[in-house]
Amino acid sequence: MKGKRILSILIVLILLLVPITGVFASENYKTLKFSSKGNEVSRLQQKLQNYGYYTISIDGIYGKVTEKAVINFQKDNKLIIDGIAGKQTQTALYGKTTTVSRGTSSSRSSVKSYSDADLLWLARIIEAEASGEPYNGKVAVGNVILNRVNSKEFPNTIYGVIFEYYGSIPQFSPVAEGTIYNTPSQESINAAKDALNGARPVGNSTYFFNPAKAAGTWIVKNKTYVTKIGGHSFYA
Structure with a gap:
């Protein structure tokens, strides 16, 4: 019985100590553009909404409003202005580099405030x-x-x-x-x-x-x- 109890404790410890770095691998951004659909677009819209670029309901459809929001974000952050959310745009948007929020004059850095x-x-x-x-x-x-x-x-x-x-x-x-x-x-x-x-x-x-x-x-x-x-x- 004692051996089984020790084994159970070890299993729980292993589950709790799964290497965090292994879970959070580097992201591979999928290029999103007009007519794209799905959860990647929903996430893009959510982030654009957080920064004040996208102001309507999140629907997961890359239409004219989303394209315009991306263009405005690209303009404010001195990126290539093409209305396409490629690697450069998504890297800036998701906090890998310094970005600027629409309607503010201050920079928004990628400082992480959580563990x-x-x-x-x-x-x-x-x-x-x-x-x-x-x-x-x-x-x-x-x-x-x-x-x-x-x-x-x-x-x-x-x-x-x-x-x-x-x-x-x-x-x-x-x-x-x-x-x-x-x-x-x-x-x-x-x-x-x-x-x-x-x-x-x-x-x-x-x-x-x-x-x-x-x-x-x-x-x-x-x-x-x-x-x-x-x-x-x-x-x-």
């Missing part, structure tokens, strides 16, 4: 809770976690929020199911980065659930409905 561990755990909960959700829905889950971190009603760390229990019941089912330890996809990592860098698609929401999988009775009765993204309903 690799924060990014890892946020990406893991996003992957576990929203792997099948649209990109904006993934960012929304990260938004909720960070809102809890900043609320006096919840623990003040990402890890603490994820592993909070009410009695013997964890706040997030992936903790009980063990899926919280799965390796996050690059898309979940990207969504975590966007949330950590200020993306707030669901505003001040601190709760979410999937109506197709749970009734969410307490949340519906006690919290204010904010919006629905993909399969998740969000409440504040």
Whole structure:
């Protein structure tokens, strides 16, 4: 029995100590241009929205509005102006170099204000809770976690929020199911980065659930409905 207990402890330690550098490999940016569609475009729109270049709903479609937003970003950051989000434009946009936010006169540097561990755990909960959700829905889950971190009603760390229990019941089912330890996809990592860098698609929401999988009775009765993204309903 003692040997089995030691083995179990070792397995947990191995899961917790997965090399973070191996998870967060360098990004390979896909060139996006007019008529492109998908989660990569949604992420692009989200980032442009964060900086004030894109002001309508995120739809994952690279149309005229997205193209114009990219052109304005390229102009402000002294990049090649072609309306195409290639490697140079995306590298600048996603914080690899200094960028300028529209409507401000100050530069926005790529200084990272969160740890690799924060990014890892946020990406893991996003992957576990929203792997099948649209990109904006993934960012929304990260938004909720960070809102809890900043609320006096919840623990003040990402890890603490994820592993909070009410009695013997964890706040997030992936903790009980063990899926919280799965390796996050690059898309979940990207969504975590966007949330950590200020993306707030669901505003001040601190709760979410999937109506197709749970009734969410307490949340519906006690919290204010904010919006629905993909399969998740969000409440504040």
